[in-house]
Amino acid sequence: MIKNGKADKTTDEKWVLRLYVAGQSPKALTAFENLKKICQEQLKGKYSIEVIDLLKNPQLGAEDQILALPTLVRKLPVPVRKIIGDLSNTERVLVGLDLLPNS
Amino acid sequence: MKKTASKLTIKSLQKSPSGIQGFDEITGGGLPTGRPTLVCGSAGCGKTLFGIEFLVRGATQFNEPGVFMSFEETIEELTKNVVSLGFDLEDLVKNKKIALDYVRIERSEIEETGEYDLEGLFIRLAYAIDNIGAKRVVLDTIESLFAGLPNQLILRAELRRLFRWLKDKGVTAIITGERGEETLTRQGLEEYVSDCVIMLDHRVTEQTSTRRLRVVKYRGSTHGTNEYPFLIDENGLSVLPITSLGLNHIVSNKRISSGIPLLDKMLEGKGYYRGSTVLVSGTAGVGKTSIAAHFAEAACKRGERVLYFCFEESPNQLMRNMLSIGIKLEPWVQKGLLQFQATRPTFYGLEMHLAVTHKIVNVFKPDIVILDPINTFVVGDKEHEVKTMLMRIVDFLKSKHITALFTSLTSGDCTLENSDVGISSLIDTWLLLRDIELSGERNRGLYVLKSRGMANSNQIREFILTDHGVELREAYIGASGGLTGSARVAQEALENAEVLTRKHEIERKKREIDRKRKALESKIAALQADFDSEESDAVKLIKTEQDMIKKLEQDKMEMAVSRKAVMGKRAPGNLK
Numbered sequence: 235m236i237k238n239g240k241a242d243k244t245t246d247e248k249w250v251l252r253l254y255v256a257g258q259s260p261k262a263l264t265a266f267e268n269l270k271k272i273c274q275e276q277l278k279g280k281y282s283i284e285v286i287d288l289l290k291n292p293q294l295g296a297e298d299q300i301l302a303l304p305t306l307v308r309k310l311p312v313p314v315r316k317i318i319g320d321l322s323n324t325e326r327v328l329v330g331l332d333l334l335p336n337s
Numbered sequence: 338m339k340k341t342a343s344k345l346t347i348k349s350l351q352k353s354p355s356g357i358q359g360f361d362e363i364t365g366g367g368l369p370t371g372r373p374t375l376v377c378g379s380a381g382c383g384k385t386l387f388g389i390e391f392l393v394r395g396a397t398q399f400n401e402p403g404v405f406m407s408f409e410e411t412i413e414e415l416t417k418n419v420v421s422l423g424f425d426l427e428d429l430v431k432n433k434k435i436a437l438d439y440v441r442i443e444r445s446e447i448e449e450t451g452e453y454d455l456e457g458l459f460i461r462l463a464y465a466i467d468n469i470g471a472k473r474v475v476l477d478t479i480e481s482l483f484a485g486l487p488n489q490l491i492l493r494a495e496l497r498r499l500f501r502w503l504k505d506k507g508v509t510a511i512i513t514g515e516r517g518e519e520t521l522t523r524q525g526l527e528e529y530v531s532d533c534v535i536m537l538d539h540r541v542t543e544q545t546s547t548r549r550l551r552v553v554k555y556r557g558s559t560h561g562t563n564e565y566p567f568l569i570d571e572n573g574l575s576v577l578p579i580t581s582l583g584l585n586h587i588v589s590n591k592r593i594s595s596g597i598p599l600l601d602k603m604l605e606g607k608g609y610y611r612g613s614t615v616l617v618s619g620t621a622g623v624g625k626t627s628i629a630a631h632f633a634e635a636a637c638k639r640g641e642r643v644l645y646f647c648f649e650e651s652p653n654q655l656m657r658n659m660l661s662i663g664i665k666l667e668p669w670v671q672k673g674l675l676q677f678q679a680t681r682p683t684f685y686g687l688e689m690h691l692a693v694t695h696k697i698v699n700v701f702k703p704d705i706v707i708l709d710p711i712n713t714f715v716v717g718d719k720e721h722e723v724k725t726m727l728m729r730i731v732d733f734l735k736s737k738h739i740t741a742l743f744t745s746l747t748s749g750d751c752t753l754e755n756s757d758v759g760i761s762s763l764i765d766t767w768l769l770l771r772d773i774e775l776s777g778e779r780n781r782g783l784y785v786l787k788s789r790g791m792a793n794s795n796q797i798r799e800f801i802l803t804d805h806g807v808e809l810r811e812a813y814i815g816a817s818g819g820l821t822g823s824a825r826v827a828q829e830a831l832e833n834a835e836v837l838t839r840k841h842e843i844e845r846k847k848r849e850i851d852r853k854r855k856a857l858e859s860k861i862a863a864l865q866a867d868f869d870s871e872e873s874d875a876v877k878l879i880k881t882e883q884d885m886i887k888k889l890e891q892d893k894m895e896m897a898v899s900r901k902a903v904m905g906k907r908a909p910g911n912l913k
Binding site for chain 2: 264
């Protein structure tokens with residue numbers, strides 16, 4: 235069931251993910267690790283992750299309305315989704331990314 | 338570092354002027370510099386505007402750029418909304434005087450997974466602050482975060498950190514918060530921002546609304562503790578620090594005419610004191626407004642500025658009515674010396690009236706202010722409030738050295754003095770107009786109930802409205818008391834008649850004396866004539882006698898000559 239739903243959704247789409255962090259904080263590192271793991275498992279080969287360090291580029295924060303850090307923004311496929319936190323709760327991340335089919 | 342910090346605190350708290358009219362007076366200089374201030378209040382009470390004005394004034398008047406972080410309105414909305422108040426945010430943003438940042442949080446778009454913090458907000462704020470070198474920050478309304486972020490524990494911890502961080506940044510910040518049920522703010526922000534708390538209120542009592550501002554607390558500073566009414570109009574906010582006034586205004590010995598010569602005469606012949614408060618009270622239709630209009634006209638003739646608040650009549654109606662008694666006010670309006678301000682008392686609340694009065698007086702800068710009439714303010718059971726309001730107005734006008742004239746309508750069923758007792762202590766000169774009902778007529782009488790600092794007349798004068806203005810008649814005090822109207826006329830006629838008969842009597846006496854004198858004179862003339870004739874007779878007799886003597890002598894001489902006497906020469910000697 236899950237695999238079918240996932241496959242339907244993700245067959246031909248390209249996933250653009252953007253992870254906003256502030257420096258090399260433990261939370262940022264954890265989030266990045268978690269994100270990589272999830273992507274490897276669910277979206278192998280069709281995703282790109284852009285990490286934006288707001289400490290270096292603070293002006294980028296306003297564009298995606300970033301408040302909390304770390305924040306993961308799903309730019310593509312639309313609609314834009316936001317997930318805040320260190321992404322340690324995988325199930326919630328999958329819900330947030332719309333990778334779990336609504337049962 | 339530590340030393341300078343402690344030195345500063347010992348010196349006294351530094352304050353950043355808000356530039357909001359009146360607010361800096363009640364806080365003794367503005368908001369605490371480098372500290373966050375909480376501005377709370379219910380919806381629509383002016384929190385956002387307070388924040389915006391703080392920034393705009395800071396940027397334009399005190400050269401302190403500011404950051405406005407909005408959590409509710411978008412930048413476009415905000416810019417549009419404050420144009421009506423004369424603030425051009427676009428221009429200020431262009432000139433890097435103000436930075437606007439809109440923070441949008443949509444609960445439905447956000448999924449929480451694990452640990453996070455609000456560093457993003459900090460970074461954005463820091464970026465905006467550093468970008469324009471901001472000294473001031475407004476966060477409006479940060480409580481929206483509570484709706485957007487589910488994890489309250491993190492949020493509260495982060496807010497605490499945020500306010501700490503703002504302090505460390507050294508920016509003077511305003512944080513707005515929605516008023517809660519029993520707390521100052523719905524989310525208890527006062528817990529975090531405790532240096533200065535300002536409460537805005539928008540209350541409706543008896544269908545009239547008034548905005549009020551109160552400084553709930555201000556650490557390290559004294560401040561006015563009352564609720565102050567404030568206005569929002571085309572010039573932004575203005576707060577009225579009225580009750581902070583003391584009783585130490587400068588007094589004047591100068592006198593100004595009331596416009597009615599005989600009334601001046603009742604007040605030592607000089608009129609009111611400049612800067613004093615005059616109350617004209619009386620029952621309906623007794624001529625209070627006429628006295629006020631006279632005063633206004635006289636002041637305008639002297640070239641003074643008069644501000645006339647009418648709460649019952651429209652300016653045009655008032656001018657027309659005054660024209661009927663020969664007072665022309667319109668030319669002065671055109672010249673700009675006289676300004677009418679007509680509003681119904683019920684148009685807005687008392688505080689608002691007060692606020693409006695302040696504002697107009699400050700703009701127009703009059704020498705004389707007339708409030709006609711004051712007691713229409715009393716709607717329902719608000720006498721105490723009216724009194725406080727009037728006290729504030731009186732104090733305010735006195736401090737500005739403005740002569741004030743109030744009229745007050747007293748109802749017929751209570752004694753005149755009693756009905757105004759509420760404000761009598763505020764009044765310097767109190768003129769009482771009263772009806773005198775006597776012999777089937779209703780006439781007007783005027784007397785000076787009190788007049789501080791002068792020996793005023795104690796008489797009741799009759800007060801007459803003529804086509805050339807108010808006339809006061811010298812009081813007629815007869816045996817049966819003061820007389821007015823036709824009774825006075827009758828009495829005057831009676832007296833006139835009396836005077837006339839007296840005059841006749843005098844004439845008659847004069848004539849009699851004349852006649853007597855003439856009789857005497859004719860007698861004297863007759864005697865004189867008698868005497869004259871007697872005298873001439875006597876003279877004639879003497880003459881003949883003398884002639885006779887001469888004749889005799891001559892005869893003797895001739896006889897002697899004829900006798901050829903030698904001794905002839907001696908003979909006359911012997912005869913002698």
